[in-house]
Amino acid sequence: MKNNTLLEVNDLKMHFPIFKGAFGMKAGVVKAVDGVSFSVREGETFGLVGESGCGKTTVGRSILRIYKPTAGTVIYNGEDITSYTEKEMSKYRREMQMIFQDPYSSLDPRQSVGSIVREAITTDKNCKLSLSEVDAKVDELLQLVELDASMKDRYPHEMSGGQRQRLGIARALACNPKLIVCDEPVSALDVSIQAQIINLFIRLQKKLGLTYVFVAHDLAVVRHISDRIAVMYLGNVVEITEATELYDNPLHPYTKALLSAVPVTDYDVEKKRERITLQGEVPSPINAPSGCPFHPRCIYATEECKQKKPELAQHGDNHFVACHIIK
């Protein structure tokens, strides 16, 4: 693994205004992402994990500049791309790709497999390949994601979920990307298929030196594939650390609860595990609580937690936690 930083996100904020009434009066804001910072090294897999509504997808999309962030900076390859125009962004569009959760709705149902991949190759303005070279590239890409060449003339509806996700990956790879944001890429798949796709991600990374930002809600999947993980809650990162450390030594009360909520299949381990069941529900990001976003559900919460929002602070090697309780 190389050590240079490919992506840096500083104090990223993404607020969506809500409009109400006939005159479209601004009625409030959804603070989907409220001050998130992290960096991703070249060649690593950075996991973003959290429950629905925590803002993990919004972070992923802001990185790719699908959204224009409200505040904060996104630095890609040393360049601040936060306020780039569409035109300025275009030079990075191919380098930064996305893989979506639902491979069915992200593929054109009227396009054949071959044409979906071919389009991704030929839309490149600098593409100087001849027709036969493009065809060869399509074959090569399908082979790379382990799809049979005979699939070329099929349509997405004729494929299984796993095959469709492979096609989604092939399309992303057609652009020779450096960074791929994977948004819940395996959660729509059957359990026996998930492992095939996860292994494919790992193989492709080794072969092509890809950098992944892996967004998912399944902690076990994220831990399996990631080098480092950020745990998100209500638009904030509450803990960032190495994947092994996160499981062996979680510090934030929310991370602990999240980990204990996931049952494991090892019978003896499972029977001995401590279970923390959180009370209540995730508050709405429209009326986010003051201070620490987790304090209404936290059993350790003090007066300080209600008033002051904790910052990420270092506790041990490469381990950052945003919590007042941990000293």
Added chain:
Amino acid sequence: MQDKTPLLVVKNLRTSFFTSAGEVKAVNDVSYHVDEEEVVAIVGESGCGKSVTQMSVLQLVQTPPGKILGGEVFYKGKDLLKYGQKSKEIRAIRGAEISMIFQEPMTSLNPVFTIGQQLSQVIRVHKHVSRKEAWAEGVEALRKVGIPEPEARMKNYPFEMSGGMRQRVMIAIAIACNSSLIIADEPTTALDVTTQAQVMELLMSIVKGLKKAMIVVTHNLGLVTRYADRIYVMYAGKIIESGTTEEIMKHPMHPYTIGLLKSVPNLSDEKGKALVPIEGAPPIVINLPDRCAFCPRCPYATEDCMNASMPGLRPVDVGQKHLVACHLDMRGSR
């Protein structure tokens, strides 16, 4: 250990769907039982027939295209399949004796009625009580499932509640008539992990507290390990392995079960442990040949497996309750 009395015994159940492409044998000769106060899990991937099996028990399979072709479903000694699909008898069982919790709480709650209307309707169908009494019982049921301010919540519509809340309402409806058996079909699949833990803990405390029995239908192996007493593993419309949770999780015997356990990433795994996926995809159960359905994906399959007919369930060891449907002896291979 003394044998408990079985509450539900399903014998040789067969349900098929007749489609233009052919007969889909969704449930193909399935037998299982649930004892009193027992939590039984039916595990399998989508399309394996685990939900249809449960729907068949209560005759909720839409006919046509579906049809229950044969078998027996004994509940407290009575064969439910002898009753007509719309008979008074089966309607007295549904909801009152055996209640069901469905995966999608949004689609199984009626969007144009309030929670209170739906909840008290269920109670009034099965009990001879006044509207007022039914309403009060409804409030009580909501309180049992941990919904704050149940009186106010009765007047809410489903869309005004979060996913976790809606699933709690489903549980409240299921327990409102004090049924002895709860069938929970993927009860937490649509929920977030911490909400899943909340809902499962709640369900378990109700089941254990009120001494009910429960069938959990799921694909989540971790969930099963944590909550189930016994497990049935289904593949392509058949039960291919059954036993206690401990036996199956520690010593899985069917190559499919072994494969599933190896392919699911686990929090307790060593970092860097490679996942071993099951190659291929689950079969579509139309016109399957008479042989082990897992054969084409099985890494251990031999020439004999390809030629032999469908293996039946047999004890792993003589006299054991751990059953497996496989020609091979997989002991010690995990």
